[in-house]
Amino acid sequence: ARSAVPLEITGLGKRYAGSTDRYAVRDLSFRVERGQVLGLLGPNGAGKTTTLRMLMGLITPDAGEIRVFGHAIRPGAPVLSRVGAFVEGPGFLPHLSGRANLELYWQATGRPAEEAHLDEALEIAGLGDALERAVRTYSQGMRQRLAIAQAMLGLPDLLILDEPTNGLDPPQIREMRNVMVRYAEGGRTVIVSSHLLAEVEQTCTHLVVMDRGRLVTAGPVAEITGSGDTLLVGVSGD
Numbered sequence: 694a695r696s697a698v699p700l701e702i703t704g705l706g707k708r709y710a711g712s713t714d715r716y717a718v719r720d721l722s723f724r725v726e727r728g729q730v731l732g733l734l735g736p737n738g739a740g741k742t743t744t745l746r747m748l749m750g751l752i753t754p755d756a757g758e759i760r761v762f763g764h765a766i767r768p769g770a771p772v773l774s775r776v777g778a779f780v781e782g783p784g785f786l787p788h789l790s791g792r793a794n795l796e797l798y799w800q801a802t803g804r805p806a807e808e809a810h811l812d813e814a815l816e817i818a819g820l821g822d823a824l825e826r827a828v829r830t831y832s833q834g835m836r837q838r839l840a841i842a843q844a845m846l847g848l849p850d851l852l853i854l855d856e857p858t859n860g861l862d863p864p865q866i867r868e869m870r871n872v873m874v875r876y877a878e879g880g881r882t883v884i885v886s887s888h889l890l891a892e893v894e895q896t897c898t899h900l901v902v903m904d905r906g907r908l909v910t911a912g913p914v915a916e917i918t919g920s921g922d923t924l925l926v927g928v929s930g931d
């Protein structure tokens with residue numbers, strides 16, 4: 694149902710094969726409401742990517758439960774069609790335009806062209822005229838935004854972005870922030886990971902802070918950044 698909670702995680706745990714001593718994610722529980730931009734914050738190795746990959750149905754948890762719009766997540770679950778995901782470095786064909794790359798990608802999903810909502814996704818991504826140029830002429834920031842536009846095709850109700858500002862300079866980071874805020878307008882939900890508090894505090898409505906696989910704190914951004922919590926100094930200085 695449309696009214697169901699975008700994301701609810703309960704007691705989530707993951708230990709990679711071969712690392713017997715340590716959980717990458719341990720006893721993680723949190724909830725994300727409709728219209729929120731949730732920042733998943735933590736230093737390298739905190740378990741952010743592992744968490745997001747479980748949300749996307751790419752890897753299977755060893756413990757706990759993930760519900761997306763009320764449906765349990767497992768690889769190939771139908772509800773995953775309502776989830777868009779950005780993961781680092783998708784391959785684009787360099788000699789084709791940005792628009793042509795996205796069209797090809799969507800064709801490969803086998804869904805009807807009009808369901809891509811291509812123009813709206815492109816508008817939100819803010820690439821403008823560059824869309825008609827070959828991807829090989831793009832800056833890093835433009836490539837990242839094209840990758841975000843790709844994740845936004847179909848206008849998924851839940852958009853998951855794993856460190857989308859990695860490798861970007863401050864103006865490009867600002868652009869990326871605007872893209873996320875625009876996307877969440879109208880009641881869509883965004884989850885974005887970062888290891889820098891400064892990057893997420895202006896964009897996100899809520900934060901989940903992780904360290905060594907565990908939840909450190911969670912809540913509205915203003916509550917967390919205003920609490921004088923010294924844990925965040927370590928996170929933002931990572």
Ligand code: ATP
Pocket residue numbers: 709710712716717718735736737738739740741742743744888
């Ligand atoms: P980063 O910011 O570096 O991406 P992260 O918060 O996303 O960090 P994860 O990548 O989820 O953290 O890693 C959590 C822990 O799991 C780390 O200790 C990492 O070494 C370990 N890990 C991640 N992927 C694997 C894997 N495929 N096999 C074994 N261990 C892994």
